Amino acid sequence: MEPRLLQNKRDFSVKGFLLQWEWMLVVLFLAMTVMNINLSEYYWNFDNLRDATMSFLDKAFIVLPMVFIIIVGDIDISVGSIVALSSVIMADLYNHGVPMPIAMLICLAVGTLCGYINGLLVVKFKELSAVIVTLSTMIIYRGIAYILLKDQAAGKFPDWFNFLGWEYVGGIPFILIAFVVFAILFWYLLHKTTFGRKVYAMGSNLTASRFSGIQTDRIKIIVFTLTGLMSAVCALFLTSRMGSTRPNIANGYELDVIAMVVLGGISTSGGKGRMIGAILAIFLIGYLRYGLGLVNVSAQTLLIIIGLLLIVAVSIPKLKLGKKR
Secondary structure: OOOOOOOOOOOOOHHHHOOOHHHHHHHOOOOOHHHHHHOOOOOHHHHHHHHHHHHHHOHHHHHHHHHHHHHHOOOOHHHHHHHHHHHHHHHHHHHHHOOHHHHHHHHHHHHHHHHHHHHHHHHHOOOOOOHHHHHHHHHHHHHHHHHHHHOOEEEEHHHHHHHHHOOEEOOOEHHHHHHHHHHHHHHHHHHHOOHHHHHHHHHHHHHHHHHHOOOHHHHHHHHHHHHHHHHHHHHHHHHHHHEEEEOOHHHHHHHHHHHHHHOOOOOOOOOOHHHHHHHHHHHHHHHHHHHHHOOOOHHHHHHHHHHHHHHHHHHHHHHHHHOOO
């Protein structure tokens, strides 16, 4: 009797490879580029395209851990408020005499603590969805920021702090270099580690994962804590770029971040999606806004266009599933 061999990898399919959502994002990116070139003569310029990354990559840091949260099957809508609170506390401490490097470390600690609190609440109150939990903390964190600064601005940071948001290393914006480093780290964590495999397993079937020995509560707390940390990283770059801070900064960031993740092909039902898709969506939406902004397209029109892209992103997998059935 011949032994049976079990394969844990699918046979390569050219059709399946080319029909991956990431290739569709590449096609959309190329179409968007052609459109922007025809709309404005100033778009296709290396210096302009390079510098445009400074205007949208701050929120991209939050996209990376948000991929983990949505793959798990949860969501975090408090990230914009965490950015505001972290930034406000950093600025307030600096204005009260705390050295800037220490204030920056406290900023990171505040964001990490906020994320940890989110994760702890989500796992302790399982009867509540993550939307309800993070909606509550979104209001609380933003409220604390308003209590600290009221409706005032805080700033007057040291000149070297501007390096994060505006300076270059070897002709490349420092924020772009930092994002590439973090993107590689999060890609590796999701796709090349046991932790990442557990995240996918939880998104596919949380109950089965729990009974198979995966510490689901611990992993949820970790991914929410990472999201808080990266929200604080976003706060550092955003505050540096603005030169000051207010309690209302990063308002609406949570919607932009979730839009980038969903457009990147991350399934809102959990268990599906890849980091590269979310990264492509970041640059697709970022350069779409930059190009249309050159021809003075209103913010409302941009929201409509992004909304249509999201409908396409959500609908295509369902159409493919219906065709198979």
